[in-house]
Amino acid sequence: MGNGLDLITPPGPGGVAVLRLNDSMRKETLARLGLSEVPRGTARLVRPRSGEEVLDEGLLVGCPDGSLELHVHGSPVLVQRLLDGAAGPDPVEKGKSLEALAQERVPGAPCSSGARLLLDQGDGCLHKAFEGILAGTADGLAQELLDHWRVQRYWLQPMRIVLVGQVNAGKSTLFNLMIGEEHALTSSEAGTTRDAVLGRGHLGPWPVDWIDTAGERANAPLAVERAGQEQARQAIGGADLILRLVPEGDPDSTGSPCSAGDVPELLIPSRGDQSAAPLGHRSGDPNFFKPIDVLADPMMARETIRARVLGALELPIKWRRGSRQAALFDEAQALALRAWRAGNSQPLLDLLHI
Ligand SMILES: Nc1nc2c(ncn2[C@@H]2O[C@H](COP(=O)(O)OP(=O)(O)O)[C@@H](O)[C@H]2O)c(=O)[nH]1
Ligand SMILES: [Mg+2]
Incomplete structure (x- = not known):
């Protein structure tokens, strides 16, 4: 070939x-x-x-x-x-063991927790767990592996959060705060951010890829800005969460030009300095809280974002994994376990090359 x-x-x-x-x-x-x-x-x-x-x-x-x-x-x-x-064929079909698959992913792990998790599976922890499950000697382990996968998968594939909202909502200012460096251009001139920009940050124990996008202006005057908006729509496709900044005092800011499919969306009132009447009262939405003001109180803004994002994704604020504990490290393994629970052991047997 x-x-x-x-x-x-x-x-x-x-x-x-x-x-x-x-x-x-x-x-x-x-x-x-x-x-x-x-x-x-x-x-x-x-x-x-x-x-x-x-x-x-x-x-x-x-x-x-x-x-x-x-x-x-x-x-x-x-x-x-x-x-x-x-x-061509994926690594499972090429006959690689779970141990080899885990080991080869170690260098690409986005954080040390992910690397440690992979090293343990490289030593055979998951292989043993799957054997126990198939032999019926590991009661409750399948459920535990699936529960942990829901959370720990972000150690292997950082969560992707796309910042959207109208031009000048404060997206780039928040993006820079969350990745901890001056990266995206911020300006009060509407339409400053024209490309989707990606930066790595952390929320609690989780690595996060933040994606800053061009603001949403209907009839954006420049082709390059419209191209940026198209990039935003594409970025949303694979996102875990859309974080929509809604500047205070903005009458029609809850409209949603981005089609998000099944990606959950979190609304955060922004630019608290501008508020005459807090948006939360106006909208009647219990999810609206006090707006963040990234310039006046960055620590509080960071804390608010951390709490609300982890809450929206139902993730714990802290998470520790026992050493030498079995863990899934690929969606295919989660699918195989779900099939096993539904009475089909074949995918699990395939992963073990039995
Ligand atoms: N006072 C205040 N100004 C802000 C805040 N966030 C952003 N800004 C200002 O609002 C303007 C637009 O911000 P920017 O991050 O570029 O908005 P974007 O178009 O959504 O990326 C800039 O002048 C920022 O300094 C905030 O929380 N408080
Ligand atoms: Mg911007």
Whole structure:
């Protein structure tokens, strides 16, 4: 089998890696990575996948000569995952043990808790647990693994929170606060943030990828700003939560131009300095609290966001995992356990290559 993707930037760590799609396998490669064509001379923000897992956010570029290029972050681990993903069958089908799968994901873990979890499974903890479950000697363990997966999966795949709201709602100011550095351009000039910007932060024990988006202005005057809004809609597709900032005193700020599907949305009143009448009273919505004021009281704003986001995702404020404890590390494992509970052991047997 040929390569679906060729790396055309030098191998090794780099800011950006460029992968060219092999023309003869273009259709299969796009399908394997969960992507679709882009017209010649255009580019689109995309999230290539390996099975259920989103590998990265990058650009799919339709080059003037008709070829397609994928521009992604230049980590060697990521590039290898993309090359593997484009090459075809997933690792389970290739016959890798659970231990090997866990070990190879350690370098890509987004936090030390995730890396430790993977190291334990690399030592065989999950394998033993699955054997016990299949043998009927591990009462309650399947439920415990599933309960923990709901929470611990964010140690392996940071939660993605997209900031949306009208222009000047304070999205970029909050984004900078949550990632702890000046990153996104903030300005009172409406329409300053034109691209979706991604930054890593933490909420309690959980790594978070924050995505700052262009504001929502109907009839945005510049094509580049409209393109930014399109990026926002795409970013929402794979998000765990939409955080909508609603500036105080904004009469029609509860409209929802972004189509969110089943992604939960959290409303946070923002720019508390502007309020004449608190929005919470006006809307009658019990979910509205005192607005945050990121400039006047950043600590309180951070604390409010942490409490409300963790609450919305039903996550605990603190979480400790016992050492050498079995844990799921892939959605396919959760699916296999659910199938087992429904009376079908085959997916679980497949994971153990029995
Ligand atoms: N007083 C006050 N000003 C804010 C707050 N958040 C943002 N701003 C200001 O509002 C303007 C727009 O903020 P920005 O973050 O760029 O909004 P965005 O368009 O939603 O990204 C900037 O001048 C910010 O300094 C806040 O909580 N309080
Ligand atoms: Mg902005």
